[in-house]
Amino acid sequence: MRLPICQVRAPLPTRSISPEIYLDTEIATLFSNLAFTNSLMSCPVRDGAEAFIKEGECVWARVEGRQFNQDVAFQTLGFDERAFQVSGGGQVALGEVWRLGAAWAYEHSNLETDTNAEAEGERASGGLVLKYNPGPLLLAAAVSGGMGWYDTKRPIAFPGFTALATADNDIGFITERLRAAYLLTSGTWYLKPQLDLNATELVLNGVSEQGAGGVSLIVQGNNETVLSASPALELGTQFQWSSGTLVRPYVRSGVTLFDNNNFALEASFEGASSGVGPFRISTTTDNVVADISAGADIIAAGGAELKLFYDGRFGERVEENSGGVKASLPF
DSSP: OOOOOEEEOSSOSSGGGOOHHHHHHHHHHHHHHHHHHHGGGOOBOSSSTTTTTOBOOEEEEEEEEEEEEEOOBTTBOOEEEEEEEEEEEEEEESSSSEEEEEEEEEEEEEEEETTOOEEEEEEEEEEEEEEEOOTTEEEEEEEEEEEEEEEEEEEEEETTEEEEEEEEEEEEEEEEEEEEEEOEEETTEEEEEEEEEEEEEEEEOOEEOBSSGGGOEEEOOEEEEEEEEEEEEEEEEOEEOTTSOEEEEEEEEEEEEESOOEEEEEEEETTOOTTSOOEEEEEEOOSEEEEEEEEEEEEOTTSOEEEEEEEEEEOSSEEEEEEEEEEEEEO
């Protein structure tokens, strides 16, 4: 007779046998894909009455470094991820007020948990965006997604036994986003309230570990769907250098609210008898995080742009800091 699934939550009898690192890669992938989707949302113009929100035609490239940290809690492990991403894309006009954009990205990451489990990963992403931009209003619909591949090492140690469990695992992901923004100006200053609505699906494929004998894990695949909303307010201004170059510094603050901050999977030990059912483990992340961004667009007289940016997310347990540079050329 098959026994029922039991719920196991950290702290475990020995934390090193926890498969939580596979959930941690899901959480890191969620935040990574939300950040990549942001890159679809800007192809600035230099001049015009609504230049602070106007979308043009351009090609662009971006490099970004990112560090994500989730603190340990009584029932869950903590982890850190460091990642480096390169991306590029472009945008074309479809008439006077419509724009179509596309982007791609490659990201390399290293994730480590408090139990010294490690996952070295690569993520490949792509996305499309359609924008409607009449005057001070911007409406956009975007979809982005891709795949992440991870080499996972999980050291196991308890009295009388040590081993290293290894596995190759992958996660598919897709995010759909709707954005609404509106421009309010006063001279060289502006306010831009905006709202993003996101639906993200994460698909963890099944994992079979090797190298630890009977305590190697067989992890069942799972799907997680996370809805989120991100209201924000951006404040910026503009000034001109003597060369004619425009500089547009800005700050933006807001929050992201997640409907689902619980991630769970089922796993069993390779050496478990056929009558023993899998156990279930879950972890949580913050359901509300503060979003803070700052940067500057530097736009030459011919329209070429260099953007320096910083983005941060801060919650009760989560802290994410990223920064980089983006260059674009109009056509």
